[in-house]
Amino acid sequence: MATGQHPNSSALAEVIRLRPFRRLWLVFGLSSLGDWLGLLGTSLFASAQMSSPAGQGAAFGAIIAVQLLPSLVLGPVAGLLADRFDRRRTMVVVDVARFLLFASIPTVALLSDSDALVVGWAGIASFAAQAGAMVWNPAKEAAVPNLIPRHRLEIANQLTIITTYGITPVLAALFFAAVARLPSLGSTDAAAFALFFNALTFLASAVVVYFGVPEISGRPSAATAPAETSREALRTGWLYLTGTPLLRGLTIGLLGAFAGAGIVVGGARFYSRSLGGGDATFALLFAGLFIGFGLGVLAGPRLAGQVPRRVVFGLSVQLAGLAVVLLSVTARPAVAFAEVVVVGFGAGLAFLCGITLIGGEVDDAVRGRVFAFVQTAARAMLLLAVAAAGALAGAGSPHRAVLGPWSVSLADSRLLYAVAGLSGIVVGLVALRQMAGEDLVSLGRAGWRALARRPKGHRNQSPDRSAR
Template sequence: MSRSAPLGAPSEARDVLAITPFRRLWISLSLSSLGDWLSLLALMSLAAIFTADGSQLVRYLAVSGVVVIKLAPSILLSPLAGAVADRLDRKWTMVVGDVLRGLLYVSIPLVGLLLSGFALEWLLIASLLAEVVALFWAPAKDATVPNLVPRKLLEQANRLGLLTTYGTAPVAALLFAALASASNVLGAFLPSVASPEADAALYLNGLTFLIAAIVVAGLPIPKHQPSKDSESETRDSGILRSVWTGRRHAGGTPPVRGLVPGMLGALAAGGAVIGVGRVHVESLGAGNAGFGVVFAAVFAGMALGVLAGPRILKQFSRRRLFGLSIALAGLALLFAGAVADMVLTAVLTALLGVGAGIAWVTGLTMLGQEVEDEYRGRGFAFLHGAARIVLLVATALAPLVAGLVGDHAVPLGALTYDLRGGGVVLMASGLLVVVLALVCYRQMNRRDDPEAGPGLLPELFAALRGVAIREEEDEESRPSGAFIVVEGGEGAGKSTQVRELTVWLRDQGFEVIGTRQPGATKLGMRLRGLLLDRENSHITPRAEVLLYAADKADHVEQEILPALRRGAVVISDRYVDSLLAYQGAGRDLSSDDIRGISDWATQGLRPDLTVLLDVRPEDGLSRLGGPADRIEGESAEFHDRVRRGFLELARADPERYLVLDAREPREKITREIQRRVRSLLPDPVPSGSEAVTGMIPVIRND
């Protein structure tokens, strides 16, 4: 498994967006995605408005019909559309597709103004036609991206596409709410503007698709010749087929058997929200603007959950986190259906999004780890296909149930509680999600879970403070020394700064051990010779990782831990981060796998401070006067990846890192290191007084 940067990581995103054709395509995709979300909100609102004089069941079914029409074509017709789309010119398929969708969406308010009796029927017909057009547009878009970016940047380009798809949802929701509010204000002066048939969101939607088509028309997209193999593959693929063939690969281990139902159950609850949300919000006294705010709150909460949840609780068991996040989503949904306040509903839907976001990012990560590599693709295909089907079924059934329940006034003594059909569906969905969360938690949180601590609440409180539960329990048994590591690329000046820092601390009265990796022990010296010998170019990357891990295991056990236990300061030239940068980023191996091996080899010992001397590879290698060993002789691209790997590690854990520019004068770098190190240590014992053993506390920032 290759290295994976965060979604939209700034450094790599800039590299991809620096490619002009892809940047223009990305702008076009952003506009098209914005138009898709804007059209969904506008069509759901118009469906509710056009059926305002009908029964509650008709209103619910009209709104859910819009969503069903949006999802059903991709489930039923995607294999056929994919096969046909592969025969068409990709560039003009995208251009014509955007133009047609824009015209169809603009036609909906126009038909509503001219033929009000046919407004709802044309809304559904135009929505269906627009989704059929999108089936041809999407394969052309997916096939175009690899032609515009180098292979090594394709993964990040796909991440940016995913960010565009979902990142525009809250923007569209807030824009929809703003347009609805503006229409209400202008409607006081121009009554025709306030008419729902003249929905400004759909006119703006048509404009976004038109601009997207113009942008794509100017792109240098090469023509292609479809192969018979690719056509047959596309013809045989499809959501229904992927669900049928992939179901047996997504339920192997007990954790996976808890993951998949939990993720699909949470999505079913989301479908219920979509199906009844528009009419339910209106029953709370809010119209289009309120619906836009609630929709934006859900997606903003999801973004917060995806980005912040796993980081805030990074010391918490992933299995427990998955169950708790689904429970949070269920409870938020339960209370959102029970309350009759619009502001509180928006807050609760944001919490629903947070729980769903944490659950999905945690679930996808664990699914990738639990399912064997050869079955992983089919497992994910099953999950995504099943997700669409579950979403479609839930969206279709929820409004039917809400309409059948209806609205009732329940007397509670002197008060009356308005029990709404939409609220009942939301409460029932929330309750089912909570029950499902408990089942998943019991299925995944087994006694043999290596991550789980001794108790849920103690581990949760410890994780909120940023420490692991085992770390708290072992506080008294920790070594009492301080561990400092100096890292950097070739020629960064690490050895010089280790020597300067060692001399300075000894002059301050500390016991200091200066060391290096590899080569600090007898075994390490032999491994160093083996690893750095230019004649040993046959060493494979995985074998290289294991040899470096063997050196670290021997070094930690024989040199570092004994010194720390007697209170010494240990300063090491390289440690685990070099393995992550050189073999993870440089060799393009899985950083998670390397981290796991390293943690086991080093007994989980982490530095109190890591000094990173950042240097451009060409500058560092020029200081050496030519490659002296196997690593120094690697390509410039290899050393560039290593440098980016170091910087990504530093960005991920800024509290533990001190990043310095290695081009600065040596004396200035030394002073900066001394200033930071001095803040970590207590006042030393003067030379000639009692022993310093046990005086230097370990300061853990991990």
């Protein structure tokens, strides 16, 4: 569908008018809602089985950890499955399995009086469901570029990211809060109700994928690809990721961006104290990071215009790093909040550009594996950065830097932010250099020309050139 066919409609409306993608977006929304409900419902359901506060906290944390574990240990294998088998059938099988798994958690509680058995099964079912999600997500990501014109891929990615990190978590939280307020339901019953509803979202997703989006199955390159063993297929995906300058730069940049965001989150509680605030300041900074992330996804492409996305990606990582450096020397909470928003903005725009470039540049035959590798590495980096930053920021007492007659107190969190921010700037430069190859100067000139002619609109120019 060309842009000229609908001159009076927005790019967003054009993408939504595409029936296969619209149905897949609906499915993705249901699946994402189910993921967030599953995270909340399973954790709170397991916690409610325990009577002591210590037991409740341990059960809650254990279920959260179990749901994060599959992404760290199964990511590459999941991407291989997404590439090896028919994607529509894979997504349907996974959704049916998740329907059964989440429905089984409250069912086991109805049939058994053993708290240990209920919590144990909740952990097993959560692990299995998240392992399935690790296959479902790369299959979905790899299918999207086959359903829409290349020049509208960025708009489609905006919709999916906002759905994942903006709309569905809010809906899940509101739904759970509304159910918990029902006078006829206790905490355990509310969690059980949420889990049954969550299971139905996956069943609905399976029905829509199977009957409504047959286009997902179309993969002509798979039929002509030479047969590979599982080990060879994994190695092919890894070599494709590390051997291509564009993908190597993307990986470096995304890992740097997620590491920076993780360090900001992990050190935020201690950083808040250095600002003279407490938990309220921490909560505001935490919210500011995700507000900025959403703004980067929504408004970033409009601000970037026709600037090549390789340039935008590298500059976004550097922007986030610069904002983290400024955080290290900021004394006012209001200014720190604005800088945290900028950190999130850079990370969100970099993430959007990254997955758009992967979808547009990576061959269909290995796209699932590449998405799985990148998503797994980014999530692992985020978790490690949060954990390490929290430990390092709280490890020591404030230091004092003496510059002549001036003496300045430096908290560990501020030193950590300074190092992380400077590292982010360097990572952004390295990523841009990798992605541009020997053509860094001409790529920069193309970006400058795009900015210079931006006021003219250039409505007839194909935006897909900006993604290269």
